[in-house]
Amino acid sequence: MEFKKDHDYVSSKLEIGKEILYLTKDEVINIGITEKDILSLVEDALVAHGKKEYEMPAKIGVHPYEEVFYHAMPAYIPSKKALGVKWIECYPSNPTKFNLPQTTGLLILNDILTGCPIALMDSTWLTAMRTPAVTVLAAAALHEDAKTFGMFGSGVQGTEHVKYVVHTLKNLEKIYIYDNREEAMDKLIKEVQPRIDVEIIKGKNPEEVVKKSEVLSSATVILRDPLSIVKNEWISKGQTILPCDLNTFWDPLIPKKADKYIVDSTEEHKLFEDMGYFPDGLPKIYAQTGEIIAGIQKGRENKDEIIVCSNIGMAVCDMVVGREIFNRALDNNIGIKLKL
Numbered sequence: 001m002e003f004k005k006d007h008d009y010v011s012s013k014l015e016i017g018k019e020i021l022y023l024t025k026d027e028v029i030n031i032g033i034t035e036k037d038i039l040s041l042v043e044d045a046l047v048a049h050g051k052k053e054y055e056m057p058a059k060i061g062v063h064p065y066e067e068v069f070y071h072a073m074p075a076y077i078p079s080k081k082a083l084g085v086k087w088i089e090c091y092p093s094n095p096t097k098f099n100l101p102q103t104t105g106l107l108i109l110n111d112i113l114t115g116c117p118i119a120l121m122d123s124t125w126l127t128a129m130r131t132p133a134v135t136v137l138a139a140a141a142l143h144e145d146a147k148t149f150g151m152f153g154s155g156v157q158g159t160e161h162v163k164y165v166v167h168t169l170k171n172l173e174k175i176y177i178y179d180n181r182e183e184a185m186d187k188l189i190k191e192v193q194p195r196i197d198v199e200i201i202k203g204k205n206p207e208e209v210v211k212k213s214e215v216l217s218s219a220t221v222i223l224r225d226p227l228s229i230v231k232n233e234w235i236s237k238g239q240t241i242l243p244c245d246l247n248t249f250w251d252p253l254i255p256k257k258a259d260k261y262i263v264d265s266t267e268e269h270k271l272f273e274d275m276g277y278f279p280d281g282l283p284k285i286y287a288q289t290g291e292i293i294a295g296i297q298k299g300r301e302n303k304d305e306i307i308v309c310s311n312i313g314m315a316v317c318d319m320v321v322g323r324e325i326f327n328r329a330l331d332n333n334i335g336i337k338l339k340l
Contacts, residue, residue, distance in 0.1 A: 006081045007113040013330045014337065016116050021326065021335045023121035031328045035129075035164060038321065042133035043293060045320040048077050049265075050290030054316050058267040067092050067223065075315035076112075082323035084109040086123050086315055092221050095155075102155070103127060107322045117340070119326045123318065126325070130317040132161040134264065134289065135217050135242045138309045140168035141292050142262075142299045143215050143240040147173045150213030152206065152229075152249055154179035154188040157219035162188060166196045169215065176213050178203040210234040217242040218249040222312075224276045226252050237304040244311055246277050255283040255308040260300075262309040264289045269310065283308075 007016070014021055023031075033041075048054050056075040063069050074085040088105030095102055101124060109119040139146070146169050151158050154177055162175055175198050179185050185202045193200050203209035206229050210216060218230075222245050232253040235241075241258075243250060255261050261283040263269045273282040287297035289311055300307060329335045 003081065003113045007111055010111060010118055010330065014118060016111050016114060016118060017340070019337045019339050020117050021119045021329060022338045023119065023325065023329055023335045025122035025124055027329070027334055028122055028325055029125050031325050031332075031334065033129075033321075033324065033328070035167060037324070038129045038133050039137065039164070039167060041320050041324055042130050042317050043137055044080065045077060045314070045317045046134065046137065046290040046293040048079055048290070048320075049314065049316050050288065050292070050294030050296050053077070053079060056265075056315050058265065058271040059315075067221075069222070073313075073315035073318060075319045077316055077320055080320045080323055081112060082109070082319040083112050084119075084319050084322060086127075086318045086322075088123060088127060090222070107318060109319070109322055109326055119322075119329075120338075121322065121325060123322070126318060126321050127313070128156050128160055130321050131157055131219070131244055131311075131313060132164040134311045134313075134317060135161055135244060136164045136168040137293060138242055138262075138289050138311065139165065139215050139217075139240060142307050142309060144169065145171055146214040146240070147171050148176065148213045148215070149174075150176040150178070150203070150209040150216040152178050152209065152216070152218035153220045153245075154181070154184035155219070157244060159188045159192060161217055161219060162192050162200065163195065166198055172198045174198065174212075175200045176203045176209045177201070178206055178209045206230055207234050211236070214238065215240045215242070217244065219244040220249050222246050222277070223248045225279065226250070228252070230254070232257065235306060237306060239306055240300070241306075241308045242311065243308070244313075246272060246310065246312055252278070252280045255310070256280075257306065258283070258308040259305040260286040260307045262287050262289055262292060262307065264311040264314050268312060268314070272312070
């Protein structure tokens with residue numbers, strides 16, 4: 001009955017089975033979803049994941065080049081009437097070689113009652129928004145009183161992390177950033193500093209950022225062989241580390257010595273381990289991020305714990321945000337109807 005009502009709503013705007021709604025990147029960006037909206041939607045997705053009220057197989061992918069991946073990311077979240085798949089690819093050399101984004105992709109939504117596709121939209125902006133939302137929600141759940149935050153990587157993801165973190169870490173006084181491209185740090189500060197009250201400081205080197213930050217995140221590149229830019233001996237008791245780039249940026253000893261190693265998806269991390277992205281083996285997993293957000297598992301239990309929370313992106317977040325974009329597009333007659 002629930003899905004019949006949703007089907008009827010969509011069919012009042014769209015001829016299901018004969019046409020789909022196509023949304024461009026600009027239409028997605030300008031649909032009216034705010035950072036706070038994204039945080040609420042992503043929190044709902046994480047809670048559903050933590051409570052196991054979803055279906056989401058681990059990512060499958062192909063790799064035409066060593067440093068490149070394509071991922072198919074399907075998910076079904078009944079409570080949000082969200083069902084579909086994201087097809088996303090990552091080419092780290094695109095910005096320098098072709099003046100194109102590193103990451104691009106498309107998202108498809110389906111009508112749950114009939115299975116017919118109902119929407120096709122650009123997923124680049126959506127991915128850029130839901131990724132930092134997961135990080136900062138986890139940061140608040142694990143280290144809500146933090147006064148300092150350090151961000152490695154000043155590209156699209158790093159920039160959005162700095163924008164988002166002030167929404168959840170309310171006591172922040174300083175944000176440290178580091179990128180091996182000076183111009184990227186300057187661009188981040190120019191874009192973000194006027195929007196937030198917390199001071200953004202360029203770190204002289206990775207060690208300085210680590211030693212001055214209680215909470216740390218990284219959004220750099222994803223490689224099979226760890227770069228180990230951040231050294232194990234730099235890490236102190238009580239720090240919270242939230243990588244978005246698997247095991248690439250950090251010394252592999254760090255997650256193994258952590259008091260708690262948390263991941264967004266156990267299945268996906270094990271899949272990446274099988275693909276060779278954890279050459280020294282996957283650390284013992286304590287819990288999943290959604291279980292912490294939902295209150296099913298305990299987060300930080302004392303101030304000296306070292307906690308690593310690795311979030312590599314889940315389709316449940318994509319589908320929940322994508323469905324909200326679709327709903328708003330239908331309500332406001334946005335997008336182009338394409339014949340199937």
